[in-house]
Amino acid sequence: MVRCRHGHDSETPDFCDECGVPIDDAAPAAAASAPARSSSGASSGPVAPARPAPPASFPGEVCPRCGTPRTGRFCEEDGHDFVVSGSTPAPAPDASPTPGPVPASAPSSNGHGWVVTVEADRRYYESMVAREGPDIAAVTFPNYYPRAEVPLVGEEVRVGRRRVRGSATPPHVDLAGPPLDPGVSHLHAVLLPLPDDDGWSVLDPGSTNGTTINYADEPIARDTVVPLRDGDRVHVGAFTTLVLARR
Amino acid sequence: MTTPAPSFTLEAFHNEYLPEGGGEVDVIVSVTASGLGAATTSTDAAEVIVIDCSGSMGDPAAKIAAARRATRAAIDALPDGVLFAVVAGRHDARMVFPRSERMVVLDRITRRQARAAVEGLFPSGGTAIGTWLRLAERLLAPHRRRLRHAVLLTDGRDEHETPEDLAAALDACDGAFTCDARGVGTDWVVDEVRGIASRLLGTADIVAEPENLAADFEGIVGRAMGKGAGDVALRVWTPRGATVRAVKQVSPAVEDLTERRTPDPAKPLIGLYPTGAWGDETREYHVRVTLDPLAAGEEILAARVGIAAPSVSDTPLGETRVRVTWTPDSALSTRLNNRVAHYTGQAELAEAIQEGLDARRSGDVRTATARLGRAVALAAESGHEETSALLERVVEVEDPATGRVRLRREVTAADEMTLDVRSSKTARVREG
DSSP states (O other), X not given: OEEOTTOOEESSSSBOTTTOOBOOTTOOXXXXXXXXXXXXXXXXXXXXXXXXXXXXXXXXXXXXXXXXXXXXXXXTTTOOBSSSTTOSSSOOOOSSOOSSSOXXXXXXXXXXXXXXXXXXXXXXXXXXXXXXXXXXXXXOOOSOOOOEEEEOOXXXXXXXXXXXXXXXOOOSEEOOOSSXXXXXXXXXXXXXXXXGGOOEEEEBSOOSSOEEETTOSSOOOBTOOEEOOTTOEEEEXXXXXXXXXXX | OOOOOOEEEEEEEOOOEEETTOOEEEXXXXXXXXXXXXXXXXXXXXXXXXXEOSGGGGSSHHHHHHHHHHHHHHHHHSOTTOEEEEEEESSSEEEEESSSSSOEEOOHHHHHHHHHHGGGOOOOSOOOHHHHHHHHHHHHTTOOOSEEEEEEEEOSXXXXXXXXXXXXXXXXXXXXXXXXXXXXXXXXXXXXXXXXXXXXXXXXXXXXXXXGHHHHHHHHHHHHHTOOEEEEEEEEEOOTTOEEEEEEEEEXXXXXXXXXXXXXXXXXXXXXXXXXXXXXXXXXXXXXXXXXXOOTTOEEEEEEEEEEOTTTOSSOXXXXXXEEEEESOHHHHTOOOHHHHHHHHHHHHHHHHHHHHHHHHTTOHHHHHHHHHHHXXXXXXXXXXXXXXXXXXXXXXXXXTTTEEEEOSOOOHHHHHHHHHTTTBOOOOOOO
16 A cells, blocks of 8 residues: 555555555655655655645635645545535535635635526527427426526536436536426536636537527527626526526 | 466557646557457357347248358357357247257257257247347346357347337346347348447347348357457546546447446446457547646546456456646647547547438438538548448549538448448558
8 A cells, every 4th residue: 555645545556546646656655644745854855846736726725624725626635525515425514614714615715606596587488489499399388497596606617407327427507407408408508707706607518509698599609708797697408597696 | 288368458549748727638548358269168158049030031031041041050150068049039039949948058969959940930920129138138147157148130120119118128138148239131220230239239230131141140159159258347447536528439349338337336436337248359449538637747647447357357457557747838738649539530430420321311411411421531531441432332422532422312221221330330540
């Protein structure tokens, strides 16, 4: 057993069998429970001389569960998912965040609290019927649609329909229903924060039926970032609409 | 005489440089098995021969006669010691040999009895392929032989059951045996036969002329008996946080395995993808992984690909590592690996043919011309002579380089179906 510089025990001696980083010869497993980094004494010791520190894109953020500094989407120590809350392997008390360091998912991470409200939009549905959208005749407008409000946090918010089987990560805004909107792709659109905490944008990575904004006739261009304003309506599928709002 | 130990050799081909902020890794993994041909003895194998005996097999009578000859050829190609059975497929499934629902060991006496029983293959009734497969499953499942294989022949549409019945039967058979499927004549449905072979990890093909059946069956059974390892799986490790977007066999034919992942129970970061039975052969796989981007200069292992073959070894066999490094140098990160480019083109070729033929059947001349034209250009560019020749029977090629074609007015059903069912066969990458 060897230990990588992120502190994982690895059965494979060449690359860590948890996170994939190369294993340094200078850090044998015998270094017991202390992380390899500290065994060399000096802070810039010979363990990882040429390597840059873990990417500095999450300054000051720590795992809300174990306090380990964040280096990526998942906590290196306990696997906590910083992006999708609630997907950690063990149940975490979600209503009582630790009072100390601010977790990544605090709504303030993008300046203001932005949310999208998911609803069924009859006017959009009727415009699809009028334009004879693909297979629209087979889709009926739902009599009941549970309105849902999703706070926008993190580096991306994926919108789509969860796969029934397969191991793909479910989208943050899951439109699998019921009621089902068959026009929604598995990965239909992605909401992305604009630079300088200046709100949010939408990108369609190549959905089958396209994404339109504010009842437009033409869908937005594929793979293109389109900035959004407070109150903008993003239409996906046959009737599903996401309304952006600043809280 | 010593025989070589079974072994798998894996090699990865990819661009190991990623751009800053990028995380998508495409790799072609070439897997070569050796020492497997010698690993089989006849007592390791079980074979079920399933013959369509619907009424249409008697029209013309040459068809059922050819099926009887093919069945005898298959029996002759099986060595003594193999467990075997012969099944007649109709709207139900009936035992032809032996008479009761079980398998028998092939020897001098049972071989003679079986050859005689084949005369009892008689055309009458309908077509419900799911019931045929379920009988094959009941016959093969109790036998823990290393190789469990069926060969299935049909001449018509699966019309006496629903597509759901067939799908449920395939679910039941998945993992119980592998199956090579053949359509004889031109009244069967390419998608059905291809679906069966694809799910049961075998091959699909057309035998347009009944007189060619016997040689084809002899070949199928010979190849099946040459496989030294059954239930072989591709074993793919990726780091936590990474996503395996696609796992596709790309040579000798395109076969998407992405949705067939089963996680290793002890190691959830490892996924197993079924590849069926192997002889001494080479197959290639396209694996696409997305990673969370790291800073420039960081190196990571994006994937570790190996082989799990529990029938020949308890430990994983062979392995190749897919390492990547992030770089600000776009001259490095934008290089496209040759082999990745080649097989991406081959997968597109298969898709273009199938979409083009679909459009042609629905009368959409413009789409058909565009897609089949694209296929002609891709086949020419990659030197895929077999597919180029098949395409020329469906379109008139004006310029293979740009893919300018015209649809032929008169196309025989056999030519169209041959192109369709063989569309997923790929050309190997040209060396040098």
